[in-house]
Amino acid sequence: MNYFPDEVIDHVFDFVTSNRDRNVISLVCKSWYRIERLSRQRVFIGNCYAISPERLIARFPGVRSLTLKGKPHFADFNLVPPDWGGFVYPWIDALARSKVNLEELRLKRMVVTDDGLELISRSFVNFKSLVLVSCEGFTTDGLAAIAANCRFLRELDLQENEVEDHRGQWLNCFPDSCTSLVSLNFACLKGDINLAALERLVARSPYLKSLRLSRAVPLDTLQKILVRAPQLVDLGVGSFVHDPDSETYNKLVTAIEKCKSMRSLSGFLEVSAYCLPAIYPICSGLTSLNLSYAPGIPGSELTKLIRHCRKLQRLWILDCIGDKGLGVVASSCKELQELRVFPSDPYGVGNAAVTEEGLVAISRGCPKLNSLLYFCQQMTNAALKIVAQNCPNFIRFRLCILEPTKPDSSTNQPLDEGFGAIVQSCKGVRRLSLSGLLTDQVFNYIGTFAEQLEMLSIAFAGDNDKGMLYVLNGCKKIRKLEIRDCPFGNIALLTDVGKYETMRSLWMSSCDITLGGCKTLAKKMPRLNVEIINENNEMEDCIDDEQKVERMYLYRTLVGPRKDAPEHVWTL
């Protein structure tokens, strides 16, 4: 079968970078499997409990970059108890002991400890890149270890982590010899920062392209940093409050004007609207703007800013921009591909400032739109149909009407037809989140039309088991299904148990499945971990199979039940 020596095939495989493609390649024959596994450098593990570190290392001894995801997605919304799991230490330990030449570690929703960070910094000489997203369990002491010991560190990217701040001098721990930084993001840190150390670090980092500051970094420091680093491509502003008539502010304006490479702006964790005009000079080059962490900017100021950003491809914003403001976005940002509108008042149902009008305006003005996350007050079927028609390229469509089970606000009908139009028109949609009043019919549409759907999030929807079955039977490519507060029970759960081995995971909470149903499933499918997640001793006294299960999380795995589950998480 092989007409070429292994080295040639190996070289050809170098050009195959997508992990999915490499997975397919490795199935062709034993020889290709062997060549592929020895040459694989980047490994993505979507569920850290699907496989063990030992087996990973055995198959891919040359791994240099590892991506791991831990907790289920709904952990973001406090539906998973904090000690559920997702510990990265065993992975680091195994990689260290096997002397893997790890260069990059990317973690999402995992528990990271200072010990783990320290172990990384001491074990992997060529370690270059640490990316932590929505992780927890570590402090700035761990960051200090990374800073101090990773001599070739290029990237330290902390996104939305819960980090205990020991007010230490972790930034000081970057040695003077460290000049390799390309990307530094510490925006999520809450404590004070040694500003002088930060300035010195930037001054000796000529390759720095991306810098995201925490709120503790004031405007005058930002000005000094920008003077040192006009080559920045991506900037996250910390504090942006100052007297616009001052010399410092004027110096800032001058410094910003020189940042001709700036393409991405975010942060503004503390901001005075009066200072925003300072960034107008670079707006015309921006492709990405994230103001969703910036409290208190009035809609009028937001729109003034956005009018300058005609090349924007990605916009994350708060709903105080309003429908009218979205209209300005629609007329200014013709290249827009991704839009996220977050609620500025998550609990104030009734105060949300955007409706279906804003979304329709966007769809009319931005035909390239392919990714949407939209928190809104209300929606109509008519609007969704227009959006579906105007934007057939959606890959991600996530709509969250703030009030659960809210119907079409003009007809009082369920929103089945609107979402149905979306899946019919957008043949490539891979991720979908539903909300509002929905019956089984929407699932019928999804099962019938959403052929590329990989991830579906459902809440407070459907009438009975048929709904869930439409999805399981129809969506051939579904990988992640997460359901809360829906009337789906054991029939839906158990009709096609083999399906779950083709998926990464299924989450069901506050549905109608019972303990007995889950036990049956676990018994039939030994290669699934079926976890019952209790909280506050919900099911302590009860081993009754008729009892409904509050939270179930199941996932396929090659390594059986995990051994690190806390007491209240049962693997059946």
Place this chain on the structure above:
Amino acid sequence: MEGSKSNGYGECDQANLKATELRLGLPGTEEEPPLKVESPSFNSRKRALADDAESVLQDGRKSTSGVPPPSKAPIVGWPPVRSYRKNIYSSPAEVAEGGAGAGYLKVSMDGAPYLRKVDLKTYKSYQELMESLENMFNITIGDCSDKGSDYAPTYEDKDGDWMLVGDVPWNMFTSTCKRLRIMRGGSRS
């Protein structure tokens, strides 16, 4: 208000649905599936959701007791916004954005039995603010640096320091002021 049920989508569908119905039993048999499924009809669930938002919160399960609707109690994990984001919205920095659109600040006066609140957005200058405070507490502050007055208006800035009102430009003041305190006579030193 109940949502419409799936029956509204045509009785002719019912016959077809039966034929394509997925069941656990063998095809051709009419036996009940072996597992009893205890599922209340969803409409009562929906009603329960709207009416019993509070009981959902308390024990995490739906109840169909038909308690009359309380005010909107928050549902666990809804809306689906990460805690990280939710913490931003309630951050104290928002209070400091007096000029940019946030709300009221507390004003205390030494010796006064209770505090008041002012919205800095409604003033355009120090003079307007002082006049309003004078009216509120029935005192005379006069010019901020007036040595003749018994009262000294001070404010807490975002660093937690207490500053004399009036040194910085108005706009900068409104964006850094977190609360106000009118100090009296002997407490100035």
